[in-house]
Structure formats: structure tokens, C-alpha cells
Amino acid sequence: MKRNFVKTLFLFLLVIPGIHLYSQNTWLLKYQFEKGKAYDQISRTTQDIVQTVNGQDIKILSEIASTNSFQVENRDADGNATLLFSAQDLSVRSAAMGRDTTLKYTGMKDKVRVKLTPAGKSLSSVVVDSSEVSSIVSQLNMGDMRHLPGKEVKVGETWQDQLVVNKEKSAGSPIAMEITTDTEYTLKGSEPVNGKELLKIAFTGTMNMKGKGMQMGMDMYLEGTGKNQGFFYYDPAAFMIVSSEDNSEMEISVAVTGPQNLTIPMTQSVKSVTTFTERK
Amino acid sequence: MKLSVFLLLILFIAGQISGKNTKKGLSVITPELLRQHIDFLASDSLKGRNTPSPELELAADYIAKEFAALSIRPVQNSWFQPVPIISRNLDIDRCQLAITLGDQKKNFRLKTDYNPFEMTADTVVASSLVFAGYGITAPEYQYDDYDGVDVRGKIVLIMKHEPGEKDTASCFNGIRETRHSQTSVKLENAMKHGAIGLMIVTDPLNHMLLNPQGHPWPALSSFMTQDNLPVEMKDGKRTIPCIQVGETVVKALFGSVDSLRSIQKSIDQSLKPRSFEVPASGCLLQTALKITRYPVNNVIGILEGSDPVLKNEFVVIGGHYDHVGVQKVQRQGEDNIFNGADDNASGTAGVLAVAKAFSAMKKHPARSVVFILFAGEEKGLFGSQHYCDHPVVPLDKSVVMLNLDMISRNGSDTLQLDGLAYNPDLASILMSEARKLNLRNYPGEEDLFKRSDHYNFYRKGVSAINITSGLHSDYHTVRDNPDSVDPAKAALISRLIFKTAWKIAGEPIYLKTVPIR
Structure with a gap:
């Protein structure tokens, strides 16, 4: 009898923390980077672009696979972290009009230093080093982390976030753009993923884009709207995102005026999958 | 030998004459x-x-x-x-789309509900409506959306793209497009089958956006100047009204986007047409253009x-x-x-x-x-x-x-x-x-x-x-x-x-x- 009681008590002790874990309803969602830690960021983005020029649809498929890493250089008293992102490997494959092209770069030296709030919002971003492929690297948006609410959130709770990004003209893009993204996030709950209990956060959003630029003496204007949806996993123990998947679609109108007048409708579908792994 | 020398001499003289000739x-x-x-x-x-x-x-x-x-x-x-150099802009005051189902008539709004493609005709048509899947006739894949439906003299509604667009194993060249996904090819095919008007909607199974994108006409744009019109050569090719329709038209015709999505899913899985004449339907479609001719x-x-x-x-x-x-x-x-x-x-x-x-x-x-x-x-x-x-x-x-x-x-x-x-x-x-x-x-x-x-x-x-x-x-x-x-x-x-x-x-x-x- 005595033995049985001890066994029951042992089981009870095991179950209680389990129930507690399962029933935890509120989670603190923020980044808490630790100085000295380093992470690998592996991304794979597939893009499907259709442009209609003179009544003909031109489809461009591309796949960008990149490996970046970042080092946590500092975290101040407010929790703002300074991270040094380094591009490492990049592979760009594109297929259009019957031609396949693959470009591969290894041992790249592009580096960006960013300062992020605990919510993942950028306070500053400085290019530390660049290379001949910086125009491609700039499209990887190195240093952009998915935003978190930076506070405690209940399972099922939603929160909104607006992000306005101003992209300057660059060698890779002759158009300066303002992209406004309105996103609604929902904390879905916790799930076991690869042996770890992670929080799943789903999101849906709308995007609006406008831009202006000049190339080869022609003025270019751009306007677009889109939607996106996806999810990411957050490790509450490490205060860090583990992986994310983002699907977006945009419809864009491009007007070119000057030596040539053109109006080009464009659709763009993008799927992006990213994983973060701490370097041990 | 003598003859050869003589011929050479003649040619030499001719060359000299020719050279002298061009000198002037x-x-x-x-x-x-x-x-x-x-x-x-x-x-x-x-x-x-x-x-x-x-x-x-x-x-x-x-x-x-x-x-x-x-x-x-x-x-x-x-x-x-x-x-014959021309430019074409949309005459927004003369465009119209109205759909009748039974005794219910609904007028749709330009830009928010529908938008003409650049290859549209400057004309008005009216008829019943036929849904014709992706609007593809591809004998090489034993696939024909027009099989079993008569679209002669009718306005046709079709979806963009092609079956299995995101499926690497699709018989339509995997995830790469075939020529059948081109809007211009779909228009040509609809005309070949006798259609008098064409409405195209983005296929909802693989796409989130069902906006009526159509063509970015300066007349409908807030960011383009009105002279932002490309010039083109009038080619005299016959065409028909051709528009892209959005979610409101899909809901009016199918009840919901999900209904169209399930039809698309069924087509993709079976590669069999699911085309049909929309019962008791009528459609009035006008696309109007302002054409400027240049000397x-x-x-x-x-x-x-x-x-x-x-x-x-x-x-x-x-x-x-x-x-x-x-x-x-x-x-x-x-x-x-x-x-x-x-x-x-x-x-x-x-x-x-x-x-x-x-x-x-x-x-x-x-x-x-x-x-x-x-x-x-x-x-x-x-x-x-x-x-x-x-x-x-x-x-x-x-x-x-x-x-x-x-x-x-x-x-x-x-x-x-x-x-x-x-x-x-x-x-x-x-x-x-x-x-x-x-x-x-x-x-x-x-x-x-x-x-x-x-x-x-x-x-x-x-x-x-x-x-x-x-x-x-x-x-x-x-x-x-x-x-x-x-x-x-x-x-x-x-x-x-x-x-x-x-x-x-x-x-x-x-x-x-x-x-x-």
C-alpha cells in the first residue's frame, strides 16, 4: 500500500508540471539576444513573376537560396541588441523565356550591422562591408527580423503591426519604393516541433507599394497592392524565432514614360522559408 | 588560252569603266x-x-x-x-458590365469589379454566359475546356493560368508555363470557338489575390499621366471585348469563391472539363476605347x-x-x-x-x-x-x-x-x-x-x-x-x-x- 502511494505521488508530480505547461495561456513574445551568441539563418525564396508586355505574358521563375549568420555584439539596458549579419553563401537560379541561369557565390564579405528593439524593430542599419553582388544581397533584406509584440500575449490573441519600409534606389533597383505592410498576428498555441515545445504564430496581411525612379532617361512609376499569409515558430525558452514561412502575392502596375511610353501589369508570388539555428 | 586572256582584258576594262563610273x-x-x-x-x-x-x-x-x-x-x-500609328486609352464613361441571373440584374463597377485587358475591342456585346474552365484547348495533352459546350455567340468566363500550375508533375510542363496560359492565346482560342466576349478571373486555388487587374490604363490610374500611352501600329486584327473580373463577379455567379475553387480543384485532379452554360444568365459587356491617330x-x-x-x-x-x-x-x-x-x-x-x-x-x-x-x-x-x-x-x-x-x-x-x-x-x-x-x-x-x-x-x-x-x-x-x-x-x-x-x-x-x- 505504501509503495503504491509513493508511485501515485510520483506520477502526480510528473503530471502537474505537464498540465501546467499545457495550460499556460500567456507568453512573453520578445527577442532577448545574449551577447556572444551566434546564429545561422538559412533562407529559400521562390518567386514567380508574370509581366505582360505588348500583350505577351513573360513568366520569370527564380529561386534564391542564402546562408547568412549573425553575431550578437551587444545588448543594452533597454534590451536593444546590436547584431552583425554576414552573408555567406548565395545561389540565384532564374528561368525565363526558355533560359535557365544559375549564379553561385560563396565566401561573401557583405556585412550589415543592425540595432533591434526587443520587438525586432530596426533602430538602425549600417552596411559595414559590400561586394560586387551587393545589389543581390540587398534583396535578401539581411537584418530584417519578424516583429514580435514585445509583451505578454494570450493564446488566441491577435495583435496588429504596421511596417513602412523606404527602399532607396540602388544598382539592383532603379526605383525608390515605399512599402507599407499591415499585418495581423495570432498566437495559435504551442506545438512540439523536433522535440521542442514551440509557439506557433500565424499572420495575414496586406501590402501597398508605390515607387518612382529613372532608368536610361525614362521616368518610371510603380504602384501595387498585395496580400500575404504565413506562420512562424517561436522558442519561448530561447526568446528567439526558430523558423518562418511567408507566402505573398502582389499585383503591380509599372508606368514608364519618356523616350518610351509603356504600361506593364505585373503579378508576383513569393514563398519564403527561413530557419534560424544557434551556433554551438 | 587566247580567249581567256581576251576575256580577262574585257573584264579588266569593264572594271575600270565601272570604277570610273562610280567615281562621280x-x-x-x-x-x-x-x-x-x-x-x-x-x-x-x-x-x-x-x-x-x-x-x-x-x-x-x-x-x-x-x-x-x-x-x-x-x-x-x-x-x-x-x-497607321495610334494610341489607345480606355473611354471609362462608355464601359459597362451587367449580369442578369433569372430576374436579378447586377451592374458592376469598372476598376473595382472588372478591368479591360489591353487587347480588348471597342464594342458592346450581349448574350448568355458560359463557364469554360481555363479556356484551354490543348490536344497535345488531350485537354479541352471547350469540349461539350457551345460558346458560339456567347460570352465566356474562364480562369487564368493552367491546370496544376503549382504542381511540378503537371502535364502542362510542371510549374513552368505553356503557351496555353497566355491571356492572348486564351483570347484567340475563345474567338476560334465563336465567343463574342471574354471574362477572365484569377484562379482561386493557387492565388490569394482575385483583383480585376486587367491592364493599367492611364484613364483609370491615379499615378500615371494621361499621355503615358504607348504608341502602337494599328494591325486591323479582329478582337472581342476582353476583361478581367474580380471577386464580386465570382460571388455573383458561383455564390462563393470556394465554389469556384472546388471546381478548379476537380479540373486539376481529373484533367476533365467542368464547363457549363450558366443557367438563366444574361450579360451585357461593353469595352470602349479612345483611339488617337497620329500623322x-x-x-x-x-x-x-x-x-x-x-x-x-x-x-x-x-x-x-x-x-x-x-x-x-x-x-x-x-x-x-x-x-x-x-x-x-x-x-x-x-x-x-x-x-x-x-x-x-x-x-x-x-x-x-x-x-x-x-x-x-x-x-x-x-x-x-x-x-x-x-x-x-x-x-x-x-x-x-x-x-x-x-x-x-x-x-x-x-x-x-x-x-x-x-x-x-x-x-x-x-x-x-x-x-x-x-x-x-x-x-x-x-x-x-x-x-x-x-x-x-x-x-x-x-x-x-x-x-x-x-x-x-x-x-x-x-x-x-x-x-x-x-x-x-x-x-x-x-x-x-x-x-x-x-x-x-x-x-x-x-x-x-x-x-x-
Whole structure:
């Protein structure tokens, strides 16, 4: 009898923390980077672009696979972290009009230093080093982390976030753009993923884009709207995102005026999958 | 042996006579003459000779006056061949879409509910509605959305893209598109099946956005200026009203987007059509256009041949006289005029100089020579395309087309001939003459062969080569000014053209072409 009681008590002790874990309803969602830690960021983005020029649809498929890493250089008293992102490997494959092209770069030296709030919002971003492929690297948006609410959130709770990004003209893009993204996030709950209990956060959003630029003496204007949806996993123990998947679609109108007048409708579908792994 | 020596002697004398003959013509092709034409055509007052523009008309008048001063004649009393250049904008007040289901009629709003594609017709149609899947007929995949439905005289609703668009194993070339996914191909297929109107919706299974994107018409845009209209050549092709519809139309016809999604899923899985006539439906669809026509002309003159038989065969010498106009937004203190001195005031000057050289000759050559300055090259080879569709002399009697496009840059002795491989006989004559003038040949890049007016002649079976001094860093910039050209170089290349054309025009030489692989 005595033995049985001890066994029951042992089981009870095991179950209680389990129930507690399962029933935890509120989670603190923020980044808490630790100085000295380093992470690998592996991304794979597939893009499907259709442009209609003179009544003909031109489809461009591309796949960008990149490996970046970042080092946590500092975290101040407010929790703002300074991270040094380094591009490492990049592979760009594109297929259009019957031609396949693959470009591969290894041992790249592009580096960006960013300062992020605990919510993942950028306070500053400085290019530390660049290379001949910086125009491609700039499209990887190195240093952009998915935003978190930076506070405690209940399972099922939603929160909104607006992000306005101003992209300057660059060698890779002759158009300066303002992209406004309105996103609604929902904390879905916790799930076991690869042996770890992670929080799943789903999101849906709308995007609006406008831009202006000049190339080869022609003025270019751009306007677009889109939607996106996806999810990411957050490790509450490490205060860090583990992986994310983002699907977006945009419809864009491009007007070119000057030596040539053109109006080009464009659709763009993008799927992006990213994983973060701490370097041990 | 004696006979051979005699023949050689005759040929030598003939060559000497021929050489002496061309001397007179060659003597009028001077750098000063080329400079005079280039300075006028590429002056700021001609504002870059855009197609269309009043300044392009001034350039055409200048060319016609130059022709009139020579011993060449116009065609049917006119130096000008009109080229039907138009631009099209949407007439938003006359567009309408109304759908009736039973006794319920719903009017839809332009831009938010539907939007015409650029290839739409300027007309109104009314009929019942037929849903025809993806609107694809692809016998190679044993797939036909029109199988089992009669769309003759009806308005058809179809989805964008093709079955299994995101499926790597799709018989429609996996995730790559086939030609069947092209909107223009779907329109053509609908018309082939007798449809009188076409509505296209984004397929909802693989896409989140069901906006009626259609075409970005300036008339519907808040960010485009109303003059942001591309010019095009009126092709006279029949078309029908063709619009993209959005979610509101899908909901009106299918009840929900999910209903259409499940139909699409079923088509994708079975590759069997799920087309049907929408019961008790009626549709009124009008797409209206505001079409602007522009006065644009090719300028043509003919020097009649001297041989009673061979004068009915023609040597064509041409080039484009248009350029790209001005940069609309002028930054303070910056030049905004694309003068196009090399591109292609130089080639135009070259054609005028060669025409003068032929006129200066005592006797006309056996064959007739046609001089053509084309408009609209920079907008898509429009002038030469129109000429080749409506030639003033038969194309099958046109033995050669020599095109001059950018002939005044890149050193004093360089030459680029685009299309050597496709015109071996002509290439041989041109290169032989070029060597005599100490012009070194640099083979052209293959893709340049399709980028000037000679290509439209080649497509029609005429041996045609582009003669140029090649691209340079001022190409299509405001720096292509008269002071950056070398008139002596332009004169040298013009002499090459004159000598080559004189040779071909004087003898019954027939030049073979080789098709592009």
C-alpha cells in the first residue's frame, strides 16, 4: 500500500508540471539576444513573376537560396541588441523565356550591422562591408527580423503591426519604393516541433507599394497592392524565432514614360522559408 | 588560252569603266554633306524626332525636299507613305458590365469589379454566359475546356493560368508555363470557338489575390499621366471585348469563391472539363476605347533603272529617321533632348548621300533603286513593318535591302555588319567592297540582327544586312549629339553602300538567304 502511494505521488508530480505547461495561456513574445551568441539563418525564396508586355505574358521563375549568420555584439539596458549579419553563401537560379541561369557565390564579405528593439524593430542599419553582388544581397533584406509584440500575449490573441519600409534606389533597383505592410498576428498555441515545445504564430496581411525612379532617361512609376499569409515558430525558452514561412502575392502596375511610353501589369508570388539555428 | 586572256582584258576594262563610273557618284559623298544633314536632323529644334511628334514631320519634310532636288521620283505623286500609328486609352464613361441571373440584374463597377485587358475591342456585346474552365484547348495533352459546350455567340468566363500550375508533375510542363496560359492565346482560342466576349478571373486555388487587374490604363490610374500611352501600329486584327473580373463577379455567379475553387480543384485532379452554360444568365459587356491617330510617314523615293527588264527589280537602301524624343521631366541645368545624331541622323544622312550619288551618275543602273527613310523604328520597327506589309514595289522583286543604322562612331575604319551568316552572298559583296575602302569588319552580335529595319525585309525573304559602326556608351543618351559624330566615318560607310548598291543594281545578281536556326 505504501509503495503504491509513493508511485501515485510520483506520477502526480510528473503530471502537474505537464498540465501546467499545457495550460499556460500567456507568453512573453520578445527577442532577448545574449551577447556572444551566434546564429545561422538559412533562407529559400521562390518567386514567380508574370509581366505582360505588348500583350505577351513573360513568366520569370527564380529561386534564391542564402546562408547568412549573425553575431550578437551587444545588448543594452533597454534590451536593444546590436547584431552583425554576414552573408555567406548565395545561389540565384532564374528561368525565363526558355533560359535557365544559375549564379553561385560563396565566401561573401557583405556585412550589415543592425540595432533591434526587443520587438525586432530596426533602430538602425549600417552596411559595414559590400561586394560586387551587393545589389543581390540587398534583396535578401539581411537584418530584417519578424516583429514580435514585445509583451505578454494570450493564446488566441491577435495583435496588429504596421511596417513602412523606404527602399532607396540602388544598382539592383532603379526605383525608390515605399512599402507599407499591415499585418495581423495570432498566437495559435504551442506545438512540439523536433522535440521542442514551440509557439506557433500565424499572420495575414496586406501590402501597398508605390515607387518612382529613372532608368536610361525614362521616368518610371510603380504602384501595387498585395496580400500575404504565413506562420512562424517561436522558442519561448530561447526568446528567439526558430523558423518562418511567408507566402505573398502582389499585383503591380509599372508606368514608364519618356523616350518610351509603356504600361506593364505585373503579378508576383513569393514563398519564403527561413530557419534560424544557434551556433554551438 | 587566247580567249581567256581576251576575256580577262574585257573584264579588266569593264572594271575600270565601272570604277570610273562610280567615281562621280563617290565624289559627291563628302563629310561636309553628311555633316550638313546630321546637324539639321540632330539639332535641338527637332527635339529628338520622336514617333509621333511635329518634329518628326519636320524631319520627313526635310528628307522629301532633299529627294525632290535629285533625279528620283516619288511614288504615286507622294514622297510619303502613311504609317497607321495610334494610341489607345480606355473611354471609362462608355464601359459597362451587367449580369442578369433569372430576374436579378447586377451592374458592376469598372476598376473595382472588372478591368479591360489591353487587347480588348471597342464594342458592346450581349448574350448568355458560359463557364469554360481555363479556356484551354490543348490536344497535345488531350485537354479541352471547350469540349461539350457551345460558346458560339456567347460570352465566356474562364480562369487564368493552367491546370496544376503549382504542381511540378503537371502535364502542362510542371510549374513552368505553356503557351496555353497566355491571356492572348486564351483570347484567340475563345474567338476560334465563336465567343463574342471574354471574362477572365484569377484562379482561386493557387492565388490569394482575385483583383480585376486587367491592364493599367492611364484613364483609370491615379499615378500615371494621361499621355503615358504607348504608341502602337494599328494591325486591323479582329478582337472581342476582353476583361478581367474580380471577386464580386465570382460571388455573383458561383455564390462563393470556394465554389469556384472546388471546381478548379476537380479540373486539376481529373484533367476533365467542368464547363457549363450558366443557367438563366444574361450579360451585357461593353469595352470602349479612345483611339488617337497620329500623322506618321515613311519617306520614299525611286530612281528608275535603265534596263527595260531589270528596272522592274529593285535595290532598297534605307534607314530610320526617327529617334526617341525628349526626357519628359527636365532636371534643372540638364540636357533633356535625345538628339540621336548617330542613331540615326547619321544613317539618314547616309541614305540621302547615296541617293545624291546615284543621281549624280550619268546613267542610271540597270535595276531601279528605292530609297526609304522609316518612321517608328525606335517604337518597334513600325515603319519597316508597315512597308513590308504594304510595299510600294513588289518585295519578291526587291533583290536586296541595305540598312544604315548608326554609321558615324567607333573610330575611323571599323564596321559592323549584322546578319552576315543569314546573307552569305550579300556578305561576300559587302566585305569585298569594305576591304577596298580599308574598313575592318567586326562581326555583329547575333541579337542585333533583329533590332533594325532590315530584319522585316529579311523575314519576307529579301536579302538584308544592317550596316553600322556599332553601339557605344552614348547610345540612347542625351550625349548622342552632333558634335560627337565623325562625318568622315559616315561618308566612308555611305561610299561602301553606294559601291555595293551600284554593283548589285548593275547586274542580274540574285542573293540567297539562310534561315535563322
